[in-house]
Amino acid sequence: MKGGINLEFKASIMDAQAISRAVTRLSHEIIERNKGIEDVVIVGIRSRGEPLARRIAKKIEAIEGANVRTGALDITKYRDDLKSDHQSPLGQWEQKASMDQTQTASDISFEITGLNVVLVDDVIYTGRTVRAALDALMDFGRPKTIQLAVLVDRGHRELPIRADYVGKNVPTSSREIVKVRLTEKDEKDEVIIYEK
Numbered sequence: 440m441k442g443g444i445n446l447e448f449k450a451s452i453m454d455a456q457a458i459s460r461a462v463t464r465l466s467h468e469i470i471e472r473n474k475g476i477e478d479v480v481i482v483g484i485r486s487r488g489e490p491l492a493r494r495i496a497k498k499i500e501a502i503e504g505a506n507v508r509t510g511a512l513d514i515t516k517y518r519d520d521l522k523s524d525h526q527s528p529l530g531q532w533e534q535k536a537s538m539d540q541t542q543t544a545s546d547i548s549f550e551i552t553g554l555n556v557v558l559v560d561d562v563i564y565t566g567r568t569v570r571a572a573l574d575a576l577m578d579f580g581r582p583k584t585i586q587l588a589v590l591v592d593r594g595h596r597e598l599p600i601r602a603d604y605v606g607k608n609v610p611t612s613s614r615e616i617v618k619v620r621l622t623e624k625d626e627k628d629e630v631i632i633y634e635k
């Protein structure tokens with residue numbers, strides 16, 4: 440039982456090694472697409488995009504031997520959607536309000552105008568989180584480009600948004616939920632599919 444609904448374990452689709460390899464590949468792709476890392480900054484969407492962004496930045500630093508600035512974006516107040524695992528619209532809004540109080544704020548301690556910002560998240564599904572992140576980011580400045588890196592693309596987009604860098608494409612049904620677990624927040628690194 441999780442968040443008020445029953446979730447049934449279906450499969451573990453990435454272990455720590457697979458996640459690590461995906462982070463390495465994403466890092467190389469970001470360097471290649473940007474022809475280096477000058478003017479590239481990495482911004483993770485809270486919550487699990489944040490540690491992923493730090494992992495990617497660390498890997499890029501190891502490959503390129505240069506510093507990469509990272510930040511974290513809290514998109515809570517920019518959301519347009521309601522969580523689908525809630526029973527009533529009122530319950531959904533109550534949860535949103537409580538999230539607003541508990542989530543930490545964005546942390547971007549540098550000017551993003553004119554830079555290439557790589558937004559990072561763990562999963563892309565409908566695209567609504569990324570849409571909110573674009574709005575949140577624009578409040579910090581006007582980047583030259585905004586690119587998107589995700590560990591898992593599970594399909595089912597509801598908006599015209601796509602990722603530039605994808606760790607793993609995972610075809611899913613809408614009855615399934617993809618959960619990314621990262622040691623910075625969880626007991627281990629793993630990507631699991633559950634069924635509702």
Ligand SMILES: O=P(O)(O)OC[C@H]1O[C@H](OP(=O)(O)OP(=O)(O)O)[C@H](O)[C@@H]1O
Nearest residue numbers: 485486487561562563564565566567568
């Ligand atoms: O494309 P979407 O339909 O918006 O779904 C993707 C988002 O859903 C999850 O976040 P969630 O809201 O569950 O919070 P979390 O980041 O704390 O896990 C995930 O981390 C993505 O941010």
Ligand SMILES: O=c1cc[nH]c(=O)[nH]1
Nearest residue numbers: 562564615616617618
């Ligand atoms: O399956 C999903 C859908 C949204 N967000 C997730 O993290 N997983």
